[in-house]
Amino acid sequence: MSGHSTWPEWVYVGVVIALLCYVGAEAWNIERIIEHVPEDAEIIKVTGQQWIWTFEHEDGTKEIGELHVEKGKAYKFEITSKDVIHSFNIHDYVVLLDAVPGRVNTVWFSPTDVGEFDIQCREYCGLIHYNMRGTLIVEDKGA
Template identity: 65%
Template sequence: MVSMGSHVIYEWIYVGAVVSLLIWVGAEAWYGEKLLHEVPKDHITIKVTGQQWFWTFEHPDGTREVGTLHLKAGKVYKFEITGKDVIHAFNIPHFAVMIDAVPGRVNTIWVKIPEDAVGEYLIQCREYCGLLHYNMRANLIVEA
């Protein structure tokens, strides 16, 4: 006859395995989050402002572009995004970039433009921001 106490060791092994797995998944998630927030040192900062119904881009030298953004292939860019009037969402679908543009707040995201990405890409608003939301687009031109 098997006593009730003989299963306790298996239960503790199971609990230990589950706790170890959770610790491992948590550590991996923390490390991944850390990598996302650590912008490489050689980055170029672009200030992005969303307003009804267009995007404004400011380069480090102070030059501004409206509706078009010129970037260089192979460079790392940090975008500092804000909204001027309502909430927008800055989105470059081809490079999997999307973050909210909120009035009174600066959100940041960074991306490395691949060397072979020379061409023209879509920038759009992905948060409904009013009557002309469908037309809130810009062109990203990646140059060699």
């Protein structure tokens, strides 16, 4: 070093590393919490294809472009694709996972609010990618 004091730089690097450790630990902890799927989660099979979403419930009912779920239950999506890579996204519920042909990816969520929410595709999949949309309809069967 060119003859001047370097301790400020070491302090600074230490602070940066401490902040990064905080970020890493927090992220690790949250990811750990949200990856734990409840045991009674209902499975919904999601299939992406150019350029629609199809859904199959556990009881065998199929839906195209619309998905009906009940408030307060837990659902586990098993996501796959028929042709190219898509990305299944319900932004309002922070659900996002790629639909990859030949693979099944899983993510779970539990809706808390009744209403209609947008489903969209977030991975470029061609001509109508911009309009590969669907609707999530959360109903309250108890009420």
